[in-house]
Amino acid sequence: MVIDKDWFTRKINDFLRNDVSNKMVGVDSSFIFEPKTVVGFSSGKDPIFDEYKEIIGQFHLTPKEAFCKFCEINNLNSTLEDLSIVGFVLPINEKTKKENYEYSKSMPSERWAHTRLYGEQANQKLQKFLVQELKNEGINAVAPMTERYLYKVLKVHENGVWASTWSHRHMLFASGLGSFGLSDGFINARGKAMRCGSIIVDYKLPSDASKRPTDPYEFCTECGDCVKRCPVSAISFELRHDKQKCSLHVGSTVPYIKKNYGIDIYGCGLCQVSVSCSSCIPKKNT
Numbered sequence: 115m116v117i118d119k120d121w122f123t124r125k126i127n128d129f130l131r132n133d134v135s136n137k138m139v140g141v142d143s144s145f146i147f148e149p150k151t152v153v154g155f156s157s158g159k160d161p162i163f164d165e166y167k168e169i170i171g172q173f174h175l176t177p178k179e180a181f182c183k184f185c186e187i188n189n190l191n192s193t194l195e196d197l198s199i200v201g202f203v204l205p206i207n208e209k210t211k212k213e214n215y216e217y218s219k220s221m222p223s224e225r226w227a228h229t230r231l232y233g234e235q236a237n238q239k240l241q242k243f244l245v246q247e248l249k250n251e252g253i254n255a256v257a258p259m260t261e262r263y264l265y266k267v268l269k270v271h272e273n274g275v276w277a278s279t280w281s282h283r284h285m286l287f288a289s290g291l292g293s294f295g296l297s298d299g300f301i302n303a304r305g306k307a308m309r310c311g312s313i314i315v316d317y318k319l320p321s322d323a324s325k326r327p328t329d330p331y332e333f334c335t336e337c338g339d340c341v342k343r344c345p346v347s348a349i350s351f352e353l354r355h356d357k358q359k360c361s362l363h364v365g366s367t368v369p370y371i372k373k374n375y376g377i378d379i380y381g382c383g384l385c386q387v388s389v390s391c392s393s394c395i396p397k398k399n400t
């Protein structure tokens with residue numbers, strides 16, 4: 115069996131097409147994420163993962179650190195020489211993007227809230243599914259976000275607020291899938307309105323690092339659409355994304371979502387819909 119980009123793309127899209135976790139049950143049973151993923155690879159030896167310790171914080175795990183811990187817990191051996199990171203994009207359903215734009219200027223729509231809660235559950239199930247499929251091929255892999263001993267969210271840390279020990283978006287950047295935008299969203303071929311995932315695989319895959327832009331904000335045109343869309347002015351040209359302001363607003367949506375949609379989650383995403391980078395990499399004016 116050849117394990118390559120086609121293999122991952124097929125596995126992910128088939129999961130999104132067929133697994134019930136990707137259906138918007140209780141709304142209209144449509145897909146939460148469109149089965150149109152894009153996949154990128156990076157090498158566990160890539161120096162960018164050490165740079166992330168400076169950029170994000172010392173707590174952010176390198177793939178080697180995470181995989182070492184995984185091996186220790188599971189009594190496995192690895193030389194760590196062939197480690198690769200697989201990053202993938204889960205594009206949000208077009209109907210959901212449209213609804214979240216039209217619904218309100220401050221609260222998320224029902225489909226958006228479902229995507230935040232049940233879509234993330236589908237994302238984690240997908241990561242575990244990929245790990246199992248690789249195991250079936252005799253390849254060890256781990257999805258750090260799904261392992262309690264690897265994944266933690268820090269409300270306050272050495273470099274600011276709200277960060278985790280494993281950032282999917284940074285894994286996607288390392289894997290040449292796009293760049294960050296003014297709002298901290300990840301702009302890629304399927305657009306910023308997405309969720310994403312990443313796993314570590316003990317198998318040499320061809321790195322896409324050469325596709326990685328030198329500027330981490332390369333694909334943001336600074337059009338300002340997201341600045342205008344944010345109901346609490348958490349995005350600005352001067353300070354980019356104010357995580358604290360954003361999180362206060364996002365957290366305040368919980369009672370509204372519970373009362374109106376009957377689910378316990380927070381959400382917003384207004385800066386991700388009906389903006390120039392929602393569904394593609396926007397064109398720069400020349």
Ligand code: SF4
Binds near residue numbers: 341396
């Ligand atoms: S909406 Fe415009 S300014 Fe905001 S992240 Fe996208 S491209 Fe950048």
Ligand code: SF4
Binds near residue numbers: 344361383384386
């Ligand atoms: S998620 Fe909402 S509050 Fe946060 S930056 Fe985007 S629009 Fe603003």
